[in-house]
Amino acid sequence: MLAPPPSPPPVRPSGLPERKRQLPTPFRHHDPLPEAVPATTAAVTICNKFGLYCKYQHRPSYNPDSSVPFDDLANQHPHSDEQVEQQNVEETNNSSPPWPFNSMAVHQLMSWMNTGSSAKTYGELDRLANIISSPDFDANDLIGFSAKRESQRLDTAKSEDCSGAFINGFTKTSVDIEVPSGQKGVPLQKFTVQNLLYRDLLDTIKLAFSHPLSLKFHLSPFKLFHVSDEQAEPMRVYSELYNSDSFIKEHDKVQRADLPSEETECKRECVVAAMMFWSDATQLANFGDAKLWPIYLFFGNLLKYISAQPRSGACHHIAYISSVS
Known part of the structure; x- marks a missing residue:
């Protein structure tokens, strides 16, 4: 008795055979997921599975690595091979608009x-x-519409209203700067930069340390080491500002410094707020030429991967510099 012929492979509406869909090979073989350095209150931590350990000069009172959410360490692809294989989209090449829409x-x-x-x-x-x-949209209002013209109209309106909500909390001032002439014997020329907007640094520090994100601040710097095996010599690792020699040196100075005479009984912890400044021209809108030169502040006490997240709240605006003609 002959075996029945195999059933024909499934086909798509276009008549082409159905394709098997799966993730590319690099996405199906994951690297080992990262792991935080083990938390401790001692001077030296134990090694994690990657051979990393920390060495503190001063015993930390608090370690933000004691509970690191997985999302702060890696972005894992949510789809398995089976899920991808089920995402077979019906395709066709001979249908006319509005297919496949209503x-x-x-x-x-x-x-x-x-x-x-x-x-x-x-x-x-x-x-x-x-x-x-x-209901209030009328397509006839867009006859002759020009995005560039309307953007310029918006830029003009914003520039005429410098007291808008976007500068609340800033102080306006003027700054005199001396510019070299570039010629021998010609004295420096002084220019006045008008409408410099700035925010008080101390107020910003207080705001940052009272924000929930401050729970992830590293207040005690440490040296980070890596060992490949038990016989190998430990290798120093530099990954963050708070495991650099400069941070450790300044933290040690703060711990050894004398307290002010009026606060000799103060029991609060003395720490370093590592401030990192950055600036670049920034467009004020998606269209148009209006721009400012913001000065941004990031705190080096925070893991750089958290600071790089757009919605983490780690970035602080310190000043806006107007253009100088």
Whole structure:
């Protein structure tokens, strides 16, 4: 008795055979996930599985690595191979608009999103659709519309209202600077920079240390070492500002310094607030030429991976510098 013929492979609506979908090889074989250095209140910690350990000059009273959320260490891909294999999308090449959408309007919106700039997101498209479908939206108002012209109109309105909400908490002042002439015997020329906006540094430090993010601040610096095996010589590792020699040296000075005469009975811990400043020109809107030169402040007490997260709240605006002609 002959075996029945095998069933034909499944095909898509276009007539092409169904494809098996799976993650590329680099995404199916994960590297070992990172691990925080073991927490301790002693002067030297034990090694973690990567051979890293810490050595403190002064015993820490608090270690933020005692409970590090997994999301602060790695971004794990949420899909398994089985999940990816189930994501078989029906494809066709011979259908005309508005396929596969319910209307031509939806088809045009989706076509606009999938062409041109790759920076468009689903959220932005939803916002655009809500605007178009609102009762007070009239397409006739867009006849002759120019994005550049309207952006310039917005920039002009913002520049005429310097007391807007975006400068609340800043103090306005003027600063005199001396600029070299570049010629021998010609004295320096003094310029006055108007409308310099700044925020008090001490107030910013107080704000940062009272924020919930301060629970992740490293207040006690340490030296970080790596050992590959028990016989190998430990190797010094530099990964953060709080395990650098400069930070450790300044922290030691603070611990040995005498207290002010009016606070000889103070029992509060003395720590170093490591301030890192950065500046660059920043556009004030998605369109137009209006820009400022903000000065930003980050605290070196914080893990750099947390500081790099856009929504972590680790960045503080310290000053805005106006353009000097």
